[in-house]
Amino acid sequence: MKIIVQKFGGTSVHTPELREKAALKLKEAYEEGYSPVAVVSAMGRAGAPYATDTLISLAKNEYEHLDSRNLDILMSTGEIISAVIMTQTLRKLGLKAVVVTGWQAGIITDDRFGDATIKRVDTKKILSYLEKGYIVVVAGFQGASEDGEITTLGRGGSDTSAVILGLALEAEYVDIFTDVIGVMTADPRIVPEAHILEGLTYTEAAEIIQQGAKVIHDKAMNIAREYRVPLRVRSLNDEGKGTLICDIRSMSKEGLRLFSQDRTVYSIAFRKGLAQFRVKLNGKKEDNLLMFQLLANKGISIDLINLFPDIVAFVVEEGKALRVKEILEKEGFELTLIYPCAKISLVGSGMADRPGVVADMVEALRESKIEILQTSDSHVTISCLVHAADMEKAIQVLHRKFQLEDIC
Structure with a gap:
């Protein structure tokens, strides 16, 4: 059967x-x-x-x-x-x-x-x-x-x-x-x-x-x-x-x-309805741990985390943005909140071993006057955060840049 x-x-x-x-x-x-x-x-x-x-x-x-x-x-x-x-x-x-x-x-x-x-x-x-x-x-x-x-x-x-x-x-x-x-x-x-x-x-x-x-x-x-x-x-x-x-x-x-054997990028995925936080750390390394613990204890998941000496950037679902803002400001953190945003991800294979993908992505978006708010990468994805109003145009631009219309 x-x-x-x-x-x-x-x-x-x-x-x-x-x-x-x-x-x-x-x-x-x-x-x-x-x-x-x-x-x-x-x-x-x-x-x-x-x-x-x-x-x-x-x-x-x-x-x-x-x-x-x-x-x-x-x-x-x-x-x-x-x-x-x-x-x-x-x-x-x-x-x-x-x-x-x-x-x-x-x-x-x-x-x-x-x-x-x-x-x-x-x-x-x-x-x-x-x-x-x-x-x-x-x-x-x-x-x-x-x-x-x-x-x-x-x-x-x-x-x-x-x-x-x-x-x-x-x-x-x-x-x-x-x-x-x-x-x-x-x-x-x-x-x-x-x-x-x-x-x-x-x-x-x-x-x-x-x-x-x-x-x-x-x-x-x-x-x-x-x-x-x-x-x-x-x-x-x-x-x-x-x-x-x-x-x-x-x-x-x-x-x-x-x-994945013959193309660096073979698909473009996206998530919309996101909000970006840029949190000032005031030079205190322990602020990192405190901030992440506060959000974890409230059951809030974060994405696209970038750590710098004096600032942390990350993304949450837009519906949770005001709650996150309230939690962090209550503990004295200075922050900038940007929303609505969208995360666009180039999905491929061996990104780390194939130079030029990030450069091509940045070039294509800048030529189209699309602001990149944040980026991240892994072995199989390169992601960027853009304003939600730019999302569809960004996807169309990147689809053309990486010639995905030629896949058959």
Whole structure:
């Protein structure tokens, strides 16, 4: 039995037309000889009647305090509704289909409500349905603890459900359907001439995703990378097979290029909604430790850290900027706050061993009169911080500078 897991996010199932497209992808897989398992998210995003955020607002608008156990029970219903409707859509097409909740699918978690970790998967029920010729539709984002308490898996939970089920079922592929045709050289909404990257190693894909490409949640990506679960990032609106994410040996069998072998830069990712802090240290080395401890104790993550003798520069999410400002000023730190900002990352391979990448980046942005607020680099990325208003132009300029339109 060749099993395939196909995950459909909220934007892929929130209208009857989109649900039918999703159902046709499952039918296509079935006709190709696969035994399909669908994993679905709640339908739509905030504001849609059955979206997770809408359900949360419904309760919190009535009751200020909602305990985590009750909240998980509430949040799990969005995916269950979606799974039932998707099952009926498949049946309308003449296919045998059955719906199962996360716990019926055998997903056993710890008892941490709101951000549970999957401990194991009992696949007996799913396999029994597949053996009878059913397409199994699983409500994503959820499971149950050993003592039967309903739990949810946190951000990206449906992606996590799909990858874990793919691992447990030894699936040929886990397909992640999203609103782009695959992992691209840049966001095609910003760079119309962006190209699809037909094959990526786990390391290459993980770096692009970590730097901001929203094609699969990074938690799910990390699981896939650790356990070598083959992923395909695909689109409902495209007949192609998208981007295959796998190991080098599998890429070779598929006849796909390893971009990191022949290109310094092969993708541009970005994160927006950021704020930059420049904090004066007054010549005290101990200020470094105090500042970082203060933020860590408040659960605030920082990025793009640059240390100088008299100043520290770093970035936080824009929504946390005023809180960080208050924390640091209360301790007497002098600071400059700049926002909104965006982080743009050139993703490639062996950046440290290939001179001239930073120089080319700086030259391209300066010629376009785009101010660089901060930079950082690693073996596989070079990142720069710019004003949010300059983000799209900067991505377009860098895409041309590094000739990513020539990737094929």
